[in-house]
Amino acid sequence: MKRPTIGVLTWREGKRFAEPAYFRRLLRAGQELGSTVFLFSPKDVLAQGKQVRGFILDANGNWQARMFDRPDAVFDRYRYTPTQAFKDYVAFRRTSNFLYANNRLANKWRVHEVLYRDERMHRWLPETFLYNRANFVKMLGRHSFLYVKPLNGTGGRNILCIEKTDQGYRLLGRDRQRSKISTVVKQVDAVLRYVDRWTRAEKYIVQQGLRLQLVPKRAVDMRLLIQKDGNGDWRVTGHGMRVGGERSATSNLHGGGKAMPVQEFLRPRFGDARTVEIVRDCEQLANQTAESLENHFGRMVEFGLDIGIDVNGRAWLIEVNPKPAREVFREMGAVQQYKQAISRPIEYAMYLARTKGQEEKEKKYAKLASRR
Ligand SMILES: Nc1ncnc2c1ncn2[C@@H]1O[C@H](COP(=O)(O)OP(=O)(O)O)[C@@H](O)[C@H]1O
Ligand SMILES: [Mg+2]
Missing domain, CATH: 3.30.720 (Signal recognition particle alu RNA binding heterodimer, srp9/1)
Structure with a gap:
């Protein structure tokens, strides 16, 4: 079989890209996995998608444009900005018919509404x-x-x-x-x-508001990454605790939060057995969330979940990020998880390219049928 090509849809201005460091790693991961990964933005799509101007790295590590045929699958990494460029991207997503590894997700309110329709989610959703x-x-x-x-x-x-x-x-x-x-x-x-x-x-x-002050005066929450693997199945890649700055309303790493391993954080507070239970509950939450959202919004590749663990050890879903960062793993020095976090979407896109998305549909029907 020919080497699959995976397009990564993102913002570009000249040779400036939205997330250059991540994309360098992504392209390298693609190469190691035996695919060709290139970056493109909506304006790079020509001839109704039969031709795409793609950006790859040359031998010196500089971005270089090259014409490609229609990619075998597309990983959408275009992130929200309040700009005209983003509106153009939304219009582009409506009309382009690539084999997308991920659909767009809705805003925080719509996501809550959709999840709330699934009764199995209720115990994890704050009012x-x-x-x-x-x-x-x-x-x-x-x-x-x-x-x-x-x-x-x-x-x-x-x-x-x-x-x-x-x-x-x-x-x-x-x-x-x-x-x-x-x-x-x-x-x-x-x-x-x-x-x-x-x-x-x-x-x-x-x-x-959730009582997340497991550390006095600090907001603490878990970032969990759930991704499709090379067989099209959801897998929890890893998680980390984010401990916010003192007297900060948020724990986001951007806002000065610090990352640490979940078990290491929970054990001294809840003991071994309860820690295992809490982590298992979070993983169940993640799998249920992924399934529920995918049933409504269509195919997805990954979610970064912000999960609150309250002072009683109860897990709550705070936010679903469809285009998540992976920095929590790097911050913690979790090298293996960081690598997987980068390569899994490519492995999944390659799986899609190979099966044209058919096998996954069949699996989904089989799963639904087995439930009846
Ligand atoms: N209902 C809540 N209760 C307690 N803390 C919250 C709540 N909602 C958000 N936070 C804190 O604020 C952070 C950012 O909120 P989030 O909903 O994830 O928005 P953003 O899109 O800005 O990341 C969370 O990671 C958490 O630390
Ligand atoms: Mg968040």
Whole structure:
């Protein structure tokens, strides 16, 4: 069989790419696996997709353009930015008919709605509503701790949390530039005004706040990576705990969080047996989430899940990232997992290229049939 070609769809301006360091590793992984991986952006697709201008590395490690035939499969790594280029990409995804390893996922609210329809997911989902004043007031009556987050936010931006305390309401957050905000407001009216102002520019959700302070004064959560492997099956590649900066509302590594191995973190707090249970529950959560989302949104290749482990050891799904970073493994020095995290999507794309996506469909039908 001919060497499969895998296109990686991403943002490009000249020879600048969105994630150059990751893409270098991805191209190298492709080569080791026996495929040709190239980068392209929507504007590089010519002749209705029969020809694609692809970018690869030359012998000196510089980006070089070359014309390719239609790739055998495409890994979509185009990440959200509030720009016209992103809108063009969305339009492109609607009309292009490559064999995609992954579909697009919806915003935080839509994802919650879809998962909530699956009853098996309920025990892991924090109570969540679309933000408006009425829903916020309702949630404030039900929980003493709330999060307000933009539907399309990433990296811990524009997140605000509100905690009822004896002194009033403590507001803690990160603004557009990810700068920390911290203030105490006495009157509930002032809180409502503050949150209204905070949420003015875009749509938000309001979510039950989880008690994740396994380390005093720090937000701690788990990042779990679940990916398809070279047989088209979901596999948990690995996980790590992210420990946020002191008095930070978020644990994102971008915002100053630190990574450490999950077991090492949980054992001193919960003991051996409970730690095993918690990790198993997180893996079950991940498999269920992947299955449920794929049933609704179509084929997917990987998810980075933000999972909250509360002070009682209960796991909660905080966020699903369809185009996740892998840095948590590198931060922890988990070399093997880091390598797999990079190569698995290529292995899966190669599997798709080989089977044209047919085998996977059959497996899915067989699974559904066995459940009836
Ligand atoms: N409901 C919540 N309860 C407790 N902490 C939360 C909650 N929602 C978010 N966080 C904290 O904020 C971080 C960022 O929130 P997330 O929903 O993942 O948004 P982003 O897209 O910005 O990463 C989480 O990783 C977690 O540390
Ligand atoms: Mg997140």
